[in-house]
Amino acid sequence: MMKKILFLVALSFVVLGCKNEKTEEKPAVEKEEIAINYQTFGDKITDENVLTKTEMIDKYKDLKPGDTVTVKFAATVKDVCQKKGCWMNLEMGEQEAMVRFKDYGFFMPKDIAGQEIIVNGKAYVEEMSVEDQRHYAEDGGKSAEEIAAITETKRTLAFEADGVLIPEVEK
Template identity: 75%
Template sequence: MKKILFILALAGVTIACKNEKTEVEQPVEVQEIAVNYQSIGDEITDKEVLTKSQMAEKFKSLKTGDTLNLKFSSEVKEVCQKKGCWMKVDMGEEVAMVRFKDYGFFMPKDIAGQEIILNGKAYIEEMSVEDQRHYAEDGGKSEEEIAAITEVKRTLAFEADGVLIPQVEKE
């Protein structure tokens, strides 16, 4: 009798200790959101794109005359309000002046604040006073601001051959 009670007690303890809940993990549903882009210039993809901070690091390694072919994304800070023939994009502490290969295409004038993808050549340039004043005039700066430009300036530059602008669906 003692053996039967001992076996029952041992079975009870074993069952009580095995009071594990086994939850079946539900598969996590991953939804990919497709982004449609307006493509301007050469056709490019949204694959293998550097971030703004990665691009800023690349610019730091460049000297005047060096070029790098690459693709990156950044926020548009300003667009030429006359034709859309240049734009400035955010590089963190600085902005990069973007022009378009062979003056072959233009940007919409209302994309400031949008995140875009650019493909092309990054380089450093020494921008003349005359060019700085021209871009300031195109950007709508005042006569006083334009007159205040008196020195050559080291600038981050990019010649884009293709640009992707996310399309916003209107409801």
């Protein structure tokens, strides 16, 4: 009888021991981070604490001529000055933001239209004269008819960038 009890106890240890060995802990799901390399223009900036285009549009709505706000946001490039890259327009919903570069200290590549970039600097609104609008239209490669059609000053979204990040395209 004692042998049977010892056999049952030993068997229960084996069964319980095997059961413990077979329990597997599921590995914790790790958040995968994708590193993006950037070309930096102007001051060195990071891709942290970047506002979305929608958040930036809300900030622009609150600005009056003469107001400025220092921000960093991401948006898609609509077009770039084709003479030397000295300005660019960013898509901002129904409008676009005209970006110039602090002290003309740096310029953009002319072929970045359609890319999402990050800009850092001062946002403001301005009343752009007909003359300035025509100048920028000419630099942007607009036709004579499009340039001639500009006849009124326009409230524009403006931005003076001190730093820009452009994602590097893998080749």
